[in-house]
Amino acid sequence: MTHFVLSGIFVYPVKSLAGISANSWPVTEKGFQHDRKWMIIDNNRQFLSQRKLPRMALIKTALTDQNLILSAPGMENLSLPLNPADGHIINSTIWHDQCDARSVSTEADQWLGDFLKRDCRLVYQPDEVVRPVDPDYANPADKVAFADAFPFLIVSENSLAALNDDMQLNLPMTRFRPNLVVSGCPAYGEDSWREISIGAIDFRLPKPCSRCSIPAIDPETAQIGKEPLITLNRTRKWQNNIYFGQNALHNQCGRLTVGDTVQIKSTGAKQPPI
Incomplete structure (x- = not known):
């Protein structure tokens, strides 16, 4: 079984506003607490x-x-x-x-x-409100707060490093608004992950994350640039969408902490298949 490390935790209390970097955070039924x-x-x-x-x-x-x-x-x-x-x-x-x-x-x-x-x-969203996840990709018990569709987004450090190398830039991870960042795996290794565990929590990765224009917005200035969309269109395009990172669903509540071991339990064909 392959082992990597959780190197970053990000929580976004208000949808589409700036997020918070944390060393440790509770996981509830809907994802990170307050996310x-x-x-x-x-x-x-x-x-x-x-x-x-x-x-x-x-x-x-x-x-x-x-x-x-x-x-x-x-x-x-x-x-x-x-x-x-x-x-x-x-x-x-x-x-x-x-x-x-x-x-x-x-x-x-x-x-x-x-x-x-x-x-x-x-x-x-009050705690008692239930917003189910798309049943095409989830179990009936899965729920989410106001995220676009899934409780978690996972990106690896080396995927961003590879993208930055392709762009000859140094964009920060905050451009891509992940919840979980993993270190130690190959670039885009997460494309083939299907089931993983981080610490004591198991995750399913049913669907890659298609990207909109938000990564082109500088989070410090709100200015809109051309990258990374130009390079993603060249390197990560499939069926008229561009992809970076993997959506994820969790099987248990608990707590995640930077430094937790990431275990890859099962893999499949790359998603997207590029």
Whole structure:
């Protein structure tokens, strides 16, 4: 059995805002605790992301024992309770999913609207709300918060190193917004993984991650560039989509810590097959 190492943990409390790098983090039924528990929606109750509003990349997130803290250039920090009082139910749309959410506060809506320069609302997913994962790729018990589709995204360090070598650039891992980063494996080794364990938690990797325009957004400036999309179109394109990293589902709750052993339990044909 092949062994590698978990070298990075990233949590994104608010969908499409900046994430948090952590040394250790709890895993719940929906993925990392607090990962994409919150989401910003427009007046049509559609989710908003950096795809439409690159400026979202400039909003930093932090978590304390009691609060979610948002910060952005020119704005006073906004502190919100981790366990909000129940707000109004808002049936919100994430891609093709309809999902019940609850409003957070008019203060949060105003703060975000002022910075993003458009009307919007901050909502959260209560613990009791169940959003199932696509049954074509998941078990009936699998669930997810406000991530695009899966609780986890896995990328290996050497995959990014190979991509950077192809681009002759040095883009950071934060461009690709993974939850789990693995070191020690060959570049794109994760393309063939089907079942792995990290520490005491087992994962299934049913589907590669097709990439949108977000990796082209500099997370420090919100400026949009041409890379890595040009190179991914040349090197990682299949059936009119480009791929980088693997989506993952977990079989147990628990805790993950940087330095945990990653064991590859089963492999299959490369996905995507390139």
